[in-house]
Amino acid sequence: MRTERKLFCGNRVVFGDEPNSHVCPVCLGLPGALPTTNPRAVELAIRTALALDCTVHLISVWERKNYFYPDLPKGYQITQFEMPLATGGIMKYDGSEGEAMVRIRRAHMEEDAGKSIHDRIPMGTAVDLNRAGTPLVEIVTEPDLRSPADARAFLTTLKQILEYADVSDCNMEEGSLRVDANVSLRPAGASELGAKTEIKNVNSFSGVERALEIEIARQAEVLDHGGTVDQETLLWDDHKGQLRSMRSKEDSHDYRYFPDPDLPPLVLTSSLVEAARDCLPELPRSRRDRFITDYGLSCYDAGVLTQTIASGDYFESVVKASAEPKSAANWVMGPVQALMNERCEDLSVFRVSARALAELIELVADGTVSDTAAKKVLAVVAEDGGSPSSVIEEHGLAQVRDNSQLEQWVQAVIEAHPDEVSRYQGGEKRLIGFLVGQVMRRSSGTADPRRVNAILMKELI
Amino acid sequence: MTTLAKAAHAVGAIQELEGGRTPLNAFLAVAHPESLVVANPEGLLAGIPLAVKDNLATTGFDTTCGSKVLEGYRSPYESTVVRRAKAAGAVVVGKTNLDEFAMGSSTENSAYGPTLNPHDRSRVPGGSSGGSAAAVAAGLVPMALGSDTGGSVRQPAAFCGIVGIKPTYGRVSRYGLVAYASSLDQVGTLGRTVTDAARLLQVVSGYDERDATSDERPVPDLLGAVDQGVEGLVVGVPDEYLPDGLDPALRVLVNTALGELEEAGAQIRRVSLPHTRYAIPCYYVLAPAEASSNLSRYDGVRYGVRCAEADLISMYQATRSQGLGIEVKRRIMLGTYALSAGYYDEYYGTAQRARRMITEDFRSVFDDGVDVLFTPTSPTPAFKIGERMDDPIEMYLSDVFTVTANLAGIPGISVPIGSIRGLPVGGQVLAPWWQEDRMLAIAGVLETRLQGAEV
């Protein structure tokens, strides 16, 4: 979760800093240290649960999950087991066969472990506890997903929702989103689920999809030959594109959960929950649907524009600054996005304000500037700021509509290209494009191409 | 005497006794005379030499918890109670011996040897805060900090003829108290007199934001309470704490004490706490269960002793097997079993039910007009060293009168009420939650009228 501090102590949550530089007695598990709960983490967790339409329980209980591992300082993880923060949610997403739904079984809070690095020190494992104690929300779905592609689509939507809710960076490479996938097969029509395997260590959505495809194929092979699938944990190796079994010798899975005696049960008030609900923005799907009805956009366009909360906000601001929705959509999805990509910027630093873009769109609509020239204007404003109209003036980018000037250029082009002219008049009508282009060049792109086209056609009959 | 003089004198006396021919082995570490400092010459504890049980984290001394696994461990942070004591002017003169990780009733489970009872060196001082009790009883320090999970402050106080207080659960911060059983542990105070023990408790009590189980209620005037008298107080005597088989000499002392309270204006009433018989089985499921989890951190990874091995699992096993003593291992095994899959409901679950009922017993009695309860602290005075080491159950039964207060979370105090065959005997006063003042008033009267055991 995107909190400033850890779940049970005041250390900062930091990614990539000097090892063991953000630790204290509590997250080190020193003798005598005690946990205290971070209220902001609770708030974000509630928001997460609400964004997934879960029931938030006013009473939930911290429990200890006991096991030994070098990056688990206390020898137990503080988590929620029997009485989690939230249960029973639902999430819609666009699956391979249209709109689909996944039920959310539960969402609970827990603390993260530190990091064990196996290849840094010869003959040893290096342990960095900066990450130990970072607040996490674990979201568990019901087994409602029916294909690897759906799994990927679900994750994409989940990430989008969590970004909208501003609860996490959801970055798989950085580890702020982690996925464990459970998969099983059963004969068509059977109601009982087959034995499942758990896939861990994937670090991208495409990895999840690939790993699932491979495992499904493997299970199918086993079952087709009359064998049985062993319940086990498999680790994904992204380099090799393979899954390998994580068989460990001891029966390590008796976690001996019991309520943590160092922490009171988490008791929330309904006003706290409602306050968290109020902090939720309009969620992606709702916003997308609203864009379709309010602005007449296609489902695809509305989807692209609501990809991030920032792009949706930007688009709406452009429309509210009186741009026509369809144009606004095209501009935002097209030239604006392309320019931002080129400049490696996102909307948080992009200098073309919604108002400026709306102005530019107006100026194209009323013919003041051509479409091509407008893109140049966009680039200038993105670099230097300023208003589109002043940029047009300063750079002389206004579209020339004056017929006498246009006729002059057209004449000059006709005289310069007698070959093409006679070929055109001989039947090669496509050459009009070439001739218009020549006029555009002579006018440094400022001629109104439609008028030029009309004049040329008139001249060359 | 200058403010540092008392502490310097104490250090000298400790070194002389512990370095001499008949040491008590009460101290595991003693301050260097040059390092003594009084942080607050105006404080409530200004200049007072203080002994601290070695399961409380200190930065100026190692914290071994009486275990090999923490031999040489210097805590990088200090426990709240020691911080507060120092801020009030106390001078920590040393860390005292204890049963390893506070698990025991005799201080014989220390990896650093047993502590002897100053009244009779062939006997135990009680446990697990035996070192602290012996230090106070021997006159080396007037006050000491201990910890009480099942009686570990009250019982040694009784065995050594001094005063020992366990506050209400949540009254005193546990931040820096090395956890044994988190829902039962409390820091307790020991002193030569009720006033001394109360003074120390006054200083260390109160909410600590670093301990989520500490309470925000204001601390009453504990010092003032000692002299407030007991006129009109109803003292309940639970049948279950004076069973038929009780030592008749002990019964006499209890009755004498009750007689004094009556003369001082209190009313005596017989009561019953019917679930008392479940207390020991309940405690010996819950405490080891929590302990088995609390002690998982002693794995040789980040601090403490490590037994080098080629692979991780072997390292864990060797470190813990060699570093932890037999009683600790016994309780870890017991606790792990009680929490394990398939056994949780039967053991841990049932013990939690018993705990609630024991607590309800106290609540109904207190709701019924009883102000405090009075019982013997322990069924016997100090036993001989080695006497109970063969049978863990025998050892566990010495806690039979003290564990209920930890299970319910109510405060308790042990005051000397006489002696049996030359050995000190303690009487225990239990009060309702948050009413340490009432219990101190009773203790104060008993102390004045009974003169206590000779130190």
Place this chain on the structure above:
Amino acid sequence: MSVGREHAERIAVLARLHFGAEELDRLTEELNHILQHVEALKNLEDGPAAVHSEEGAPQAWQRGSTRGSEAEVPDTLDQGLNEVGPDWAEGFFVVPPLPGIHKDEGA
């Protein structure tokens, strides 16, 4: 309910403890002896459980929540971790490798 030797071995593994054969036998016996006494709990009547009674519980338990603010000042460490840790290199705690497989178990 009594614990067999094999079961005791499994418990020891869970607790990362290792015992010699004789020691384990003795321990198993002691455990069973203690458990016999714990059996007394079987006679307890039915009823609800509670970790802390409402009245006696610290107020925090009734308020039931979190520390006052997100930004609690972490307690400072008086000495470097390199002095505390049994094996320390390049800023990391170092432990011997797991037998066999390398894994990143994660939370």
